Amino acid sequence: xxxxxxxxxxxxxxxxxxxxxxxxxAGDWLSHDLTTDQVDHLELLLRxxxxxxxxxxxxxxxxxxxxxxxRAATGEPIALRDPEGVVLAALTPSSIQSDAIAGRVxxxxxxxxxxxxxxxxxxxxxxxxxxxxSVPLHRSGIEAARQAAVVTGIPPTVFLMVGGRTEPFALxxxxxxxxxHLPDGTKLRLLPVAPGDAETRAAVEANANAAAVIEIDxxxxxxxxxxxxxxxxxxxxxxxxxxxxVFFTGLSGSGKSTIANLLRVRLNERGGRTISLLDGDLVxxxxxxxxxxxxxxxxxxIQRIGYVASEITKHxxxxxxxxxxxxxxxxxxxxxTVSAHGDFILIHVATPLEACEARDRKGLYAMARAxxxxxxxxxxxxxxxxxxxxLVVQTTGCTPDEACDEVLAYLERGGWI
Numbered sequence: 315x316x317x318x319x320x321x322x323x324x325x326x327x328x329x330x331x332x333x334x335x336x337x338x339x340a341g342d343w344l345s346h347d348l349t350t351d352q353v354d355h356l357e358l359l360l361r362x363x364x365x366x367x368x369x370x371x372x373x374x375x376x377x378x379x380x381x382x383x384x385r386a387a388t389g390e391p392i393a394l395r396d397p398e399g400v401v402l403a404a405l406t407p408s409s410i411q412s413d414a415i416a417g418r419v420x421x422x423x424x425x426x427x428x429x430x431x432x433x434x435x436x437x438x439x440x441x442x443x444x445x446x447x448s449v450p451l452h453r454s455g456i457e458a459a460r461q462a463a464v465v466t467g468i469p470p471t472v473f474l475m476v477g478g479r480t481e482p483f484a485l486x487x488x489x490x491x492x493x494x495h496l497p498d499g500t501k502l503r504l505l506p507v508a509p510g511d512a513e514t515r516a517a518v519e520a521n522a523n524a525a526a527v528i529e530i531d532x533x534x535x536x537x538x539x540x541x542x543x544x545x546x547x548x549x550x551x552x553x554x555x556x557x558x559x560v561f562f563t564g565l566s567g568s569g570k571s572t573i574a575n576l577l578r579v580r581l582n583e584r585g586g587r588t589i590s591l592l593d594g595d596l597v598x599x600x601x602x603x604x605x606x607x608x609x610x611x612x613x614x615x616i617q618r619i620g621y622v623a624s625e626i627t628k629h630x631x632x633x634x635x636x637x638x639x640x641x642x643x644x645x646x647x648x649x650x651t652v653s654a655h656g657d658f659i660l661i662h663v664a665t666p667l668e669a670c671e672a673r674d675r676k677g678l679y680a681m682a683r684a685x686x687x688x689x690x691x692x693x694x695x696x697x698x699x700x701x702x703x704x705l706v707v708q709t710t711g712c713t714p715d716e717a718c719d720e721v722l723a724y725l726e727r728g729g730w731i
Contacts, residue, residue: 326360326367326403327421336422340393340401344385346378347395348402353425354477354506355514356394356403360421361437363518369419372409380413396425430486433474433504439524442501443470446519448509450488452533452542456495462528469499470528475515477508484549491542553729554586557627557656560721561648563639563700564663565692566678567670569709569717571595573663574636576718584731587632592619594637607689613644620648628655640691642698649702657730661721662703667692669710 328336348356358364370376378392386392386407392415394403401422409416427434443462451459451472459470474489476482482504489502507514519527535546560577562570571593578591598605601618605611616639623633633652639645645660652658670692671679682690689695705724707717725731 326419333422336404337401344390344392345395346382346392353396357425357506359419360424363521365521370416372416375411375414375416377414383410383413383415386410386415430504433502437503439471439522441525442468444522444524444527445470445472447532448475449532451492452538454533455530456492458530460497463497468525469497471501471503473503473505475507475509476504477506488545491545557630558730559623559627559633559652559658562636562661562663564665565670565697566638567673568663568665569714570636570663572714573717574634576714577721578634580722590626590631590633592622592633592635616644620651624652624655627652638691640697660700660703661705661707662700663707665709
């Protein structure tokens with residue numbers, strides 16, 4: 315293992331006096347609201363963990379969109395704000411592309427982090443060994459770290475890459491459980507680098523002020539210490555104990571609400587789960603009553619349903635959703651929102667339009683055909699058939715109870731119930 319020298323980080327944070335001056339000026343500048351990933355990247359810049367040290371280089375400019383890039387052609391500074399509107403830095407453009415800007419950065423303050431603050435400071439190895447990981451360390455990985463420390467006489471710093479993760483609590487608990495088995499003096503730090511971002515990781519490795527970066531196989535849960543195994547069982551429970559969203563989509567009159575209500579009753583009869591039903595019509599009445607049926611408002615309605623479902627899922631409940639949800643992009647957005655907290659199952663109730671229109675219990679299709687309802691899904695507005703549904707239910711030729719049985723069987727096979 316070759317030890318190496320590394321440059322000391324160069325901070326881009328302005329002095330307290332300069333930061334106060336910039337904050338006063340920022341109200342008159344152009345403004346850009348950073349994404350979560352961009353906030354992570356800016357923090358690495360401000361801490362001196364990315365090179366070059368003068369800000370966003372031409373090779374990795376800041377994506378700001380075509381409109382702002384065009385307005386920045388005058389060279390006016392841009393206030394870089396976090397999602398809550400706090401000015402974190404000033405960017406003075408030196409190179410402008412069609413939708414991105416490179417230039418000098420002056421930091422006013424580091425991003426505010428609410429979690430694990432003590433693990434987010436001093437993000438350099440300070441001459442020690444550096445281990446980069448995005449997963450827990452088990453017996454073989456811990457032993458490899460111990461051997462490296464014996465050979466070099468230097469304790470490691472374990473950098474847990476948490477960029478893109480809003481709540482890395484479980485991973486931090488698992489790595490803290492590993493610390494007693496690592497060499498004395500081992501430090502744990504949280505690094506705002508996404509686990510799959512190899513380019514940023516390589517840049518940070520080069521600037522982490524480490525004597526050496528060691529690559530280890532973290533090991534597997536099959537061979538780990540008892541306290542880590544116990545924590546794994548707690549933070550990664552079986553499917554039957556995890557939060558879940560069952561999201562039905564289909565045309566009006568397809569049978570979504572009927573199957574969803576039957577599923578709610580059947581699951582409540584079994585017990586063992588907290589069930590919440592978010593039916594399309596009921597959500598419209600109680601959560602989205604001010605919305606129209608334009609595409610924008612339909613998407614907003616589905617986003618609201620997705621948010622509520624994600625909160626139910628986060629807390630271990632089972633959310634059953636039954637909106638029309640005609641647009642593929644927003645369904646995928648809901649999947650992503652929920653999947654950050656638990657499991658998501660998309661079920662397409664694939665009843666043909668002719669069958670839905672023949673049922674027409676509410677008379678909606680007749681009014682849509684007569685032009686009394688505008689932007690009606692299946693008539694004057696499209697329904698985008700999902701290509702990513704976990705289950706497709708055909709209701710023609712079967713009863714609602716049989717359709718519900720099909721859903722229950724799927725949940726049983728997957729271990730959710």
